[in-house]
Amino acid sequence: MLNLVLYGNRESGHSYKVKLALTLLGLEHEYRPVDLTIERNNRPPDFREVSRFGEVPVLVTNGEPLVQSNAILMHLARVTGQLRGECDPDRTVEWMFWEANRITFSISNLRFARHFTKDTPPDVIAWHKARAKADLDRLDEEFRGKDQFLLGSTISIADIACCSYLFWPEQTGLDYSAWTHVSAWLDRVRAVPGWAHPYQLLV
Secondary structure (H helix, E strand, C coil): CCCEEEEECCCCHHHHHHHHHHHHHCCCCEEEECCCCCCHHHCCHHHHHHCCCCCCCEEEECCEEEECHHHHHHHHHHHHCCCCCCCCHHHHHHHHHHHHHCHHHHHHHHHHHHHHCCCCCHHHHHHHHHHHHHHHHHHHHHCCCCCCECCECCCCHHHHHHHCCCCCHHHHCCCHHHCHHHHHHHHHHHCCCCCCCHHHHCC
16 A cells, blocks of 8 residues: 655645646545745755755655656656556657756746746746747647647646646736647646646645
């Protein structure tokens, strides 16, 4: 029997990835919220002990911690045999690395600049927004003529990774109506049994 503990934060798309995966997999776990406004050295000792890089999320399985959201997703897919998609596993790895390099960098930083930081220079916001639009263009192209998920007819860890920061449009200022295929894909994700918004899962 697995004893799972997830450390996360409700504003963290990375935490949401893991929480959503655990929920869709039906894996019981304890969720321990971490206040990221507290300086790293002052965060709870149990968190600092298991968080190698001082970041969320951390998934502790029977006492063994694993960090970095996409690494955790890949681990969960491997040990459960679920959420793996319907194609060559290398395609999964491609999307996971693309998400880490693109979505995590562009949309999450745009959200931070617009929603959490005061007086962000307009040119900084414009730069992140341009990159976010380019990433959404690429996703929209991927789903053109494809009424399914990234790796087949069922949701996979690639979808979970790529969608995790897309459920705060009011905080990023992005209007997904310009990307109809992305919007349809997000609707398919929302329709998956067990799906819930980050603020509903990370409480």
